[in-house]
Amino acid sequence: MRFLVSCAIAALLATSPVLAAERTVTDDTGRKVTIPEQPEHIVVMHEPLLGIPLMDLGLDLTGSFGRADDGSFVIAVDFIDTVLGEGKTKPKGFGPVGQLDLEKLRALEPDLIVASELDAGKADQLATVAPVYLQNVGSSKVYGFDVEEDLAALVGREDVFAARKAAYEKRVEDLRAKLPFDPAGRTYLPVFLTDQLNVVGDSSGMVQALEDLGYSRLEVGAPSGASPAGGSMMLMPLSAEEFGKLDPDVLVLLNSYMAGGRDEAGTRASLSKIVPGWDQFMKPAKENRILFVDPAKVITPSVASAEHMLDAIAGWNETTQ
């Protein structure tokens, strides 16, 4: 009997590191998920919204949906390069967008799959490979770089996030001191140009930086039928007619990744196609209150994107003074 008890204790001790190395968490959709205490092979289902915040915490990603097998990115912009800088190790892909390959995913041997609430329908199939954590990314559910904070808690990197946030807040204070005016009480409106005008939602480093400086969002009424709560990055579409009447203290313009250029010239050209002559009659344009920013740097819900936004505001402040 004593021998059996000893064997049982030995077996328990042998397995205890594994047991201790796991914990059960509840994801944003209410699912209970058992994940490793310190995940080391993380795969993300959306790189700009989930992968960049994780990499900003100093983690390397094992896989990212939307990348090719060799790690190259399938859309126009590689967010790892634009937000975090070139030279980072690129995660591998597991099938083209719209056609996830479970075998390729399993070959990456992930120990955690981080997906968004948009992937809820795929969660059961993904869970045949590794634990799946569903993180909210929708503009109506998360704000600023909340996603990075949530993911820091998930992967046990709260201290890294706290350090990143403290450094960021110091930069916010420094910039606010340099501005010739107090942004508090001034309004901003971020508009993303595709083939239409879109008001950008709250979940981005850009919005976090603007509001931490003291700016507040210019409230724009939703057009009838549009869903102001929908979308992961965009809040709602905006009619060209309505846009022409708007007068925020700062109009933030971002050109599509797919368009010719994301700089000021490219953005101006894109907007002229949607609202011809806008720079002749819009008050922010006539009074030089427009900030052109590269969405590929500032749109992700990460501290890094918020810092890029601070850089953009600082640069704008210098040129307009």
Next chain:
Amino acid sequence: MIRGGRAIDGKRVLRLAGGLQMRTGNLLAGACLVAAALALAALATGLGLTDTGLADLFRTLAGESLPGAENYALWTVRLPRILLGFMVGWAVALAGAMLQSVARNPLADPGLFGFSQGSMTMIMLLLVFLPAAPKSLVVLAALAGGLTVAGLLLWLVGSERSSGLSIVLMGIAIETVLSSFGSLLILYLPTETSIALSEWLAGSLFQANWTVIAAFAPLFVLSLAAIFVLGPAMATYDLGSEMAMALGEPVGRSRPLILLTAVVLSSAAVTAVGPLVFLGVLAPHIAGFLSPAVARARLFLSALMGGILVLLADALTRGLGGSLPMPLGLSLTMVGVPLFIIALRLQALRKLQSH
């Protein structure tokens, strides 16, 4: 006892003791299609990143265990896709073949009659009001949508003397209204719901797993029974509903039953993989080109062809394997439409030569 002989039109037939008669050509075509389906399934077990296939499958069936990756690729990814793909293709093609006989229209399929749209619209509405609805409720919603359209169609078309053309025209009208409503829903739903719906509308076997197969398998078995029970009625419907009545077919009872069967098959398929547009038209025509048939034989050959086309389409989707996304609906069109065109062209040439 089986005896050989010739039918009235001179074609070779096999006569069974119970009076059942089968054309030798149809039997041969059926055997060839079964062989083709098995060959394709065998080929499909070897398609994918992991180096495994039929040999490993036989090894596991013999009791040997496989390494994790090979076991996962075979039993979690490939076999469920193959089995579900075949059954879904079978169901849609069978529904299409039944509807073509009832409507006496070679273009009829669950999509043209609005059954698929009825199921889709109901699923969309369910997802709008209950985004986290369980799958069982989604199946019921699809069935309810399809049945509502079928009921509406029967009510609008009216008496049992109404022609097949009136069913088709009314079906197109309902389908158009529901498609417009579906487009409106996708346009104005929150982005996340729209994206999920759009992915599902493109068709995919990604969700194939043993639970879905277990839910679909009884329906597959029932479809075999439906072929045997409803098959003979199809031959009379091919001649028109009035002639069918004149031949003793109880149209008032059998037509709703046929529509109900088509709705159930179509709804189940839509729920499992999304709408497979045009498959209900493609498969019966290609099967008819391979071996002209009526009644049970036509239904059986059409269903087999439907299963084969989906297997081929999925093999193409997985075989390409590069960075090019290929939804099942697209690969099905790429595989099926050239075959359809070739079949129609050869049929036309055959007719020209006979004149």
